[in-house]
Amino acid sequence: MRDETELHIRGLRIDWDRIAPDSYLRNIEALSGVNTLTFHKPVTFFVGENGSGKSTLLEAIAIAYGFNPEGGTRNYHFSTFDSHSELCDALTLTKGIYRPGWGYFLRAESFYNVATADDEYGKGPGGVPHHFHEKSHGESFLAMAQDNFRQNGVYLLDEPEAALSPQRQLTLLYEICGCAREEAQFIIVTHSPILLGMPDAEIWSFDEGRIHPCAYEETDSYRITKMFINSREQILKRLLERE
DSSP, rough: OGGGGSSSEEEEOGGGGSSSOOGGGOOOHHHHHSEEEOOOOOOOEEEEESSSHHHHHHHHHHHHHOTTTTTTTTTOOOSSSOOOOHHHHHHHHHHHHHOEEEEEEEEEGGHHHHHHHHHHHHHHHHHHOOOOOGGGGHHHHHHHHHOOOOEEEEEEEESGGGGGGHHHHHHHHHHHHHTTTTTTTEEEEETTTGGOOOTEEEEEEOOSEEEEOOOGGGGGHHHHHHHHHSSSSHHHHHHHHHO
């Protein structure tokens, strides 16, 4: 496994002069204070409350790296709805010395569009359609990941647990760990306490109005899940009781 100086994406820099003064990006507290960010591990997680800027930053990284905004490989070129922010234009990536052999941007919210595009690309010369729409959502989502995860690649995943059962999340964790040992790099937005339990991963929290390193046991995903499992009856009673 390569050290941090040999990661495919070593870090990023945001030039705020290239972002409009009235842009909503300036109102995302965790992002507005960031000029640079450095990655140290082959697997990095972004965690935080909804609206804290995790997916916005991941999307900008993906586009700056050359991925299609809606997902897929760097060879995918389609658009069903142009919704990405201007952050990608202000973001500069620091890349490693090794060129990745493959890569994929997988996001839960536009998975249907990517699966449709995959079918179309598969009809072309030399193409192999995977027929993702013929599988259940969870099966097709995991199959797309397994078909594209390879050694020496770059993989950006936005809430991959959304379609997966806890058991399938463990399968995904296994796949990620295996590729990370073979020079692949992952940056993942997640709320899954299962995925976040991955050994030797780096966790960046977007809560408290800043991006900062966070231990697994300090994440809300872990703390709230643990609290609910250990005190389910008391929590539900307090939450659901009527005055």
